[in-house]
Amino acid sequence: MLRNSLPKIVTSVPGPKATEIIERRAKAMPGAIKCGYPLVIERGEGAMFEDVDGNVFLDWVGGVGVLNIGYTNSELVEAVKAQSEKYFHAMMNITTHEQYIKLAEVMNEIVPVKGNVKQTMFVNSGAEADENAVKIAKSFTKRPNIIVFNGAFHGRTQMTMAMTGKKAYALGMGPFPDGIHRVEFPNLYRAPKGMSEDDAIAYYVEKLEHAFIESAPADSVAAIVFEPVQGEGGFIPAPIEWVKAVRTICDKYGILMVTDEVQTGWGRSGRLFASEYFKEAGCAPDIMSTAKSIAGGMPLSAVTARKEIMDAVPVGTIGGTYCGNPVSCASALKVVEIMLRENYPARALEIGEKATRKFKSWADKYGVIGDVRGMGAMLGVEFVKNLETKEPYPELVNEIINAAVKKGLVLEAAGTYGNVIRFLCPLCVTDEQLEKGLEIYEESLKECLNK
Numbered sequence: 001m002l003r004n005s006l007p008k009i010v011t012s013v014p015g016p017k018a019t020e021i022i023e024r025r026a027k028a029m030p031g032a033i034k035c036g037y038p039l040v041i042e043r044g045e046g047a048m049f050e051d052v053d054g055n056v057f058l059d060w061v062g063g064v065g066v067l068n069i070g071y072t073n074s075e076l077v078e079a080v081k082a083q084s085e086k087y088f089h090a091m092m093n094i095t096t097h098e099q100y101i102k103l104a105e106v107m108n109e110i111v112p113v114k115g116n117v118k119q120t121m122f123v124n125s126g127a128e129a130d131e132n133a134v135k136i137a138k139s140f141t142k143r144p145n146i147i148v149f150n151g152a153f154h155g156r157t158q159m160t161m162a163m164t165g166k167k168a169y170a171l172g173m174g175p176f177p178d179g180i181h182r183v184e185f186p187n188l189y190r191a192p193k194g195m196s197e198d199d200a201i202a203y204y205v206e207k208l209e210h211a212f213i214e215s216a217p218a219d220s221v222a223a224i225v226f227e228p229v230q231g232e233g234g235f236i237p238a239p240i241e242w243v244k245a246v247r248t249i250c251d252k253y254g255i256l257m258v259t260d261e262v263q264t265g266w267g268r269s270g271r272l273f274a275s276e277y278f279k280e281a282g283c284a285p286d287i288m289s290t291a292k293s294i295a296g297g298m299p300l301s302a303v304t305a306r307k308e309i310m311d312a313v314p315v316g317t318i319g320g321t322y323c324g325n326p327v328s329c330a331s332a333l334k335v336v337e338i339m340l341r342e343n344y345p346a347r348a349l350e351i352g353e354k355a356t357r358k359f360k361s362w363a364d365k366y367g368v369i370g371d372v373r374g375m376g377a378m379l380g381v382e383f384v385k386n387l388e389t390k391e392p393y394p395e396l397v398n399e400i401i402n403a404a405v406k407k408g409l410v411l412e413a414a415g416t417y418g419n420v421i422r423f424l425c426p427l428c429v430t431d432e433q434l435e436k437g438l439e440i441y442e443e444s445l446k447e448c449l450n451k
C-alpha cells in the first residue's frame with residue numbers, strides 16, 4: 001500500500017510523462033503561479049504520493065500544511081461521498097445547511113479564543129479568513145488601523161498582500177488598502193548581537209509600542225495580527241513572553257489580538273491550535289483564523305471570536321457564495337473527529353522531538369546550521385555560511401532541496417533570505433517513513449557540502 005511505502009525513484013525526476021504535462025502546464029496556465037518542482041501527482045495516500053511515472057515521494061511540505069491528515073483518508077472519503085450524494089451546495093444567506101452549524105458548534109468548543117460564548121464563520125481560503133478577521137476587528141473596535149509584522153505571510157487578496165511582509169508577493173499590485181502598520185517580529189536568532197533572550201523580547205516589545213508614537217496612535221488600532229509561528233517568514237516561533245506582552249498591550253488600549261493559525265493549526269503545533277499554549281499562559285487571542293488542514297484538502301477556512309465581537313459586524317458585510325460549503329464542512333467534521341480520537345497533537349510532539357534531535361545533531365556535525373526552531377512538528381532549520389556572522393546560505397538550501405527531491409523527499413524553503421528548510425511532514429507519517437526522510441535529508445546535505 002502506498003500509505004506504508006517508502007520513497008522509490010524509478011525514472012529520472014521528472015520522468016517522461018511528468019515532463020510532457022509540465023510542458024503543457026507552461027502553455028495552458030500563467031507562469032506567475034510558480035511551478036516549484038516538476039512533480040505531477042497520480043495518486044496520494046498518507047504522507048506519500050506517486051507521480052505519473054511511477055516514482056514514489058515522501059512529502060514533507062504537505063500542501064504547506066494542508067495535509068496533516070494525509071493525502072487521502074478513507075473516513076474523509078466516505079464523509080465527502082455521503083454529503084455529495086445529498087447536495088453539493090447551499091448558500092447560507094438563502095438556505096441553511098446543518099453541516100455549517102454542526103462545524104461552527106464544534107469550532108466554538110475547540111478554538112481557544114477569549115470568552116465563553118463564541119461564534120464561527122466560514123470562508124474558503126486562508127487569505128479570506130485573515131481578511132475577515134480584520135473586517136470583524138474593525139467593526140467591533142470602530143478603528144481603522146491594524147499592526148502586522150516583518151516576515152508575516154497572510155495571503156494574496158489585496159488586503160492580505162498588504163499585510164504580508166515580503167513584497168515579492170505583491171510586486172506591482174498597489175495601491176494597497178491604508179491603515180496597515182508594520183513592526184519587527186521577535187526573531188531571537190537574529191536579535192541585535194549580544195542580547196539575552198529577555199533583553200531581546202523587551203527590545204521587540206518596545207518596537208511594538210513605538211509604533212503607537214511613530215505610525216498609528218494606540219486608540220486608532222483595531223487589531224494586532226500575528227502568526228504563532230511565522231511560516232513563510234522562516235518558521236520563527238513567537239516567544240511566549242512576547243505574546244504575554246502583546247496581550248497586555250491589547251488589554252491596555254482596547255486592541256484585539258488576532259492569531260493567524262492558517263499554518264499552525266490542526267495538531268501541527270503539538271496542540272490542536274498553537275493559541276492553546278497562549279491560553280494556558282493567560283494570553284489567549286480575541287480572534288483566531290484558520291484554514292489549510294481544517295478540511296483535509298477541501299477548500300474551507302474559519303474565523304472564530306466571542307459573540308460580543310461578532311455581534312458588532314453590520315449585516316451583509318461578511319459571507320459569500322461558497323463560504324462554508326457543505327461538502328467541505330462534512331470533511332472538516334471528520335477531520336476534527338479523527339484528530340481528537342487519534343490524538344494528532346501528541347503525535348506532532350513525538351514527530352517534532354525526533355526530528356529536532358536529528359537536526360540538532362547535524363548542527364553539531366556540519367557547521368552550516370545556525371538555528372533549529374519551531375513548535376511541535378512545525379520546524380525550521382536555518383542554514384548559514386558562517387555561524388558567527390550568520391550570513392544566510394540560500395544557495396545550499398536550494399541544492400539540498402533539489403538533491404532530496406531526486407531521492408524522493410519533497411522539501412521546501414522559507415524565510416526572508418530563503419535560507420530555511422521547513423519541516424511540515426503530514427502527521428500521519430509512519431515512523432519508518434520519518435526515519436527514511438531524515439536519512440535522505442542528511443545524505444542530500446552531505447552530498448551538497450562535499451561538492
Ligand SMILES: Cc1ncc(COP(=O)(O)O)c(C=O)c1O
Nearest residue numbers: 125126127153154155231262263
Ligand atoms: C499563516 C498563513 N496565513 C495565510 C495564508 C494564506 O492562505 P491561502 O493560501 O489559503 O489563502 C497562508 C498560506 O500559506 C499562511 O501560511
